[in-house]
Amino acid sequence: MDFNEKQIQILKVAEKLFAEIGFDGTSVRHIAKEADVNVAMISYYFGSKEKLLEALLLYRVADFKMELETVMVQNLPHVEKLDALVSLMVNRIHRNRRTHKIINYEYTNTCRQIDFDAYVEQKRDSLGIIEAFVKDGQNKGVFKTDVHTKLLGATVIGTYFQVYNNKPFYKKLLELDSDEAFENYMLTSLTQHIQQTIKSLLLNEK
Amino acid sequence: MDFNEKQIQILKVAEKLFAEIGFDGTSVRHIAKEADVNVAMISYYFGSKEKLLEALLLYRVADFKMELETVMVQNLPHVEKLDALVSLMVNRIHRNRRTHKIINYEYTNTCRQIDFDAYVEQKRDSLGIIEAFVKDGQNKGVFKTDVHTKLLGATVIGTYFQVYNNKPFYKKLLELDSDEAFENYMLTSLTQHIQQTIKSLLLNEK
Amino acid sequence: MDFNEKQIQILKVAEKLFAEIGFDGTSVRHIAKEADVNVAMISYYFGSKEKLLEALLLYRVADFKMELETVMVQNLPHVEKLDALVSLMVNRIHRNRRTHKIINYEYTNTCRQIDFDAYVEQKRDSLGIIEAFVKDGQNKGVFKTDVHTKLLGATVIGTYFQVYNNKPFYKKLLELDSDEAFENYMLTSLTQHIQQTIKSLLLNEK
Amino acid sequence: MDFNEKQIQILKVAEKLFAEIGFDGTSVRHIAKEADVNVAMISYYFGSKEKLLEALLLYRVADFKMELETVMVQNLPHVEKLDALVSLMVNRIHRNRRTHKIINYEYTNTCRQIDFDAYVEQKRDSLGIIEAFVKDGQNKGVFKTDVHTKLLGATVIGTYFQVYNNKPFYKKLLELDSDEAFENYMLTSLTQHIQQTIKSLLLNEK
DNA sequence: CATGAATGAGCATTCATTCAT
DNA sequence: GATGAATGAATGCTCATTCAT
Secondary structure: OOOOHHHHHHHHHHHHHHHHHOOOOOOHHHHHHHOOOOHHHHHHHHOOHHHHHHHHHHHHHOOHHHHHHHHHOOOOOHHHHHHHHHHHHHHHHHHOHHHHHHHHHHOOOOOOOOOOHHHHHHHHHHHHHHHHHHHHHHHOOOEOOOOOHHHHHHHHHHHHHHHHOOHHHHHHHOOOOOHHHHHHHHHHHHHHHHHHHHHHHHEOOO | OOOOHHHHHHHHHHHHHHHHHOOOOOOHHHHHHHHOOOHHHHHHHHOOHHHHHHHHHHHHHOOHHHHHHHHHOOOOOHHHHHHHHHHHHHHHHHHOHHHHHHHHHHOOOOOOOOOOHHHHHHHHHHHHHHHHHHHHHHHOOOEOOOOOHHHHHHHHHHHHHHHHOOHHHHHHHOOOOOHHHHHHHHHHHHHHHHHHHHHHHHEOOO | OOOOHHHHHHHHHHHHHHHHHOOOOOOHHHHHHHOOOOHHHHHHHHOOHHHHHHHHHHHHHOOHHHHHHHHHOOOOOHHHHHHHHHHHHHHHHHHOHHHHHHHHHHOOOOOOOOOOHHHHHHHHHHHHHHHHHHHHHHHOOOEOOOOOHHHHHHHHHHHHHHHHOOHHHHHHHOOOOOHHHHHHHHHHHHHHHHHHHHHHHHEOOO | OOOOHHHHHHHHHHHHHHHHHOOOOOOHHHHHHHOOOOHHHHHHHHOOHHHHHHHHHHHHHOOHHHHHHHHHOOOOOHHHHHHHHHHHHHHHHHHOHHHHHHHHHHOOOOOOOOOOHHHHHHHHHHHHHHHHHHHHHHHOOOEOOOOOHHHHHHHHHHHHHHHHOOHHHHHHHOOOOOHHHHHHHHHHHHHHHHHHHHHHHHEOOO
């Protein structure tokens, strides 16, 4: 988790290429060329292409938990905290969308010898925090109880990725002319939609 | 769209392997071996590995629209029809989950020379039908109007895939011991969750 | 040597493609497609790709000798007969230039299992006839004696092919705008050049 | 044009095999085996099989012009210079006969994506020098004027290759028992024949 | 007699990785 | 510590040919 400048350079290029053309589709030569380093560098620094992906996971996934906790400790009404939580999740996923896209595809690939423990742990912790928060809200009568609490995260992240993974389709459907407009939509309207979705599920009508 | 027995055999094996170990990760030799056909067969039948994927898209994606319409024409109250619609979508996606997983990953890969027109068209049509149904419900005062109608599909399918793509994680989280239990959960509890999610978003309180 | 219509069709296409893109470079599929016959047809009719080439040799090379003899029996002065002979050789080679180009390349290929006997026999006979004619002229004092008689044929045919094999180069060098202009040049100016060359070698000054 | 030892080793083996069994007929595996290098080496060093051929052209064809000029600047009578010129051409062609044989076959193959510019330029320059020399001799009244000057080179090289390309035939015809005898004949009697041919064409009788 | 389907062998190339320097 | 050179293995694909019909 202590990467030098060149290693970070490689990690960033790898993240981009893995997300764009897939892990298998990306050759270490391509990464090396784009990162302007020697081909042997990657094996030398990370051990192997698979270990490079593992390093990327550690690099990107590591500090997710803490951010969540900073929201949780804030003294806010449940509803507002819920919005903040969803917003944070979307923002965080959006920032690391490339790495998460790779994970979404590679995690179930049993042939691969990649250690996803860091990812799983982070996911477990995050969902745990959310679950606790929802439970608390339910206990306080703010949130409904007849919901699949464990699936809330899936709806948040799933909605995001369904749009992100079909970017060309949604750009056309939503009449977003540029990548910037799409990006902006993800962080505003889409986020609102997800917040609204989660609130609809959890909140009792006044 | 007129595939003989051996072609279908190849398509099914390809679908499985593409979904499990990725398009790039799957070699035609692997497909050939698993499908118990000669390697040259694949080029002979489909032209190339990429064309094989295109054939798979046509094979799997083709008849989606009609199913939706059979639900739409039924004379049901809006709420029940909404549930039926979501159920159909999840069922359909579940049946072709492997192909859709490949699409989710490959669709944005611009390096690939694959014709996704059939997929895009199907997606557009499906979302169009749903949108029209929602509009109708809104006009009749059954559905809320302050929703991102165009994003409803993303929430349905996205939630499904977020769970499916993290199967080992959710199996553990949801304490599902076997693949059958997981499969069953997807078609019952998860479907319910998605139905509930969409209904929460759309329905005015009674 | 008794080829039916379809076989001749195949032979002609094969001759064209072999000359244009080489024997190895031409696939039987390509020939079959161009000749509008089934792929299996070629093996079926000729036995193999190599046997197809052999058949082509027989088809094209077979009747060369007789034409030479029709010139030889004419009652002409030696000089005129020499011109007629060269002209006939060039014309004949030109007509079958494609097959002869293949031979020029493949004859020394020892890996190939092709029977060039017909070609060799024809070549031997032709050169024999020419040699006899030159000998006769020498005996009669019309032709010089200090010439390498056995090499005369090589100069005739070699000059032709050196131009033919470098067609794009010579088209530019000789400012021949079209294939027709080049073709015409081969049968007029180039033929004259070769006639002049041979006459210079053989004839005593008047 | 700066090849290391191993690259030259590959080039020489490739030249031999290309000439013997053709460009298409020669596999990179065959070259690699014969040159005792790894198969990947060829792509690694030259990029591709076609680029290997291009490298061969550059390697062999590069310094032709200069040699011609060294003859031209010599202070010799036109007749002797003519002999020296032909002798040099034959020698040079003989030394690079393998590469030139490949060129003779591949140059007109339009399917191939090979850059023959170096060859064409060299050929143009060589013929240019010869043409200038002949013009000079014509101006000085030493050479005849009614000759196709631009075709002289074709006769020189064409005659050589017609014999070389039919080596087995001419070995038998000329009763040359060994390869050495054939080789020797090419550089003595055949060269004389070509010199005599060109002189007959150009020189006025005394 | 003719052919579509099928195949094993071979193709050029690219791969991630290693290793001597 | 860093790297250019090198490699065995694997890639997708095309080949000439065979064979059941």
